[in-house]
Amino acid sequence: MIFAYAWTYKIVDGKTVYEGLHNLPVSSLCGPSKTPSTIVSPPTFSPSPGTYSNSKNIVISTGTAGATIRYTTDGITPSETSRIYTSAIPISSTTTLKARAWKTGFTPSTITTATYSIISSSQTFTGDTNGNGKLTLVDAIYLAKHVGGFIEYQKLY
Secondary structure, eight states, rough: OOEEEEEEEETTTTTEEEEEEEEEEEEGGGGSSOOEEOOOOEEEESOOOOEEEEEEEEEESSSSTTTTEEEESSSSOOOOEEEEOSSSSEEOOOOEEEEEEEEEEEEOOOEEEEEEEOTTTTTOOTTTTSSOOOOSSOOEEEEEETTTTTTEEEOOO
């Protein structure tokens, strides 16, 4: 039997990664094309997930040209029958988006999840001691002094 050395590959994050030098029989290198399947790039969200004080329009994209992005706004895993992304998605309350991309002849992307928390101007953040609706590094400064065996606090800011 004759042997030949060849690299093997696997798909990682939609890219072909070659690894190892293996001693393979020549017969395993002949025959039909051994082209790897291609994986659709996972969707990305803009702006980034997080907490915002006003509504946002969320743009979803994928690095794979011609791929169809499908998404859900209720946290359910998207399927091939979920809504097709065509334009920015308006978010005005706390929402969990999930997206996945498909393209004929490709392996579907991984599922991407993003949670957007929208806090209205009438809500205050936990720790907002001055009631201005914003949480700052220093929300209040107190002066503590001993008076007659007790500690008295005076708010300076």
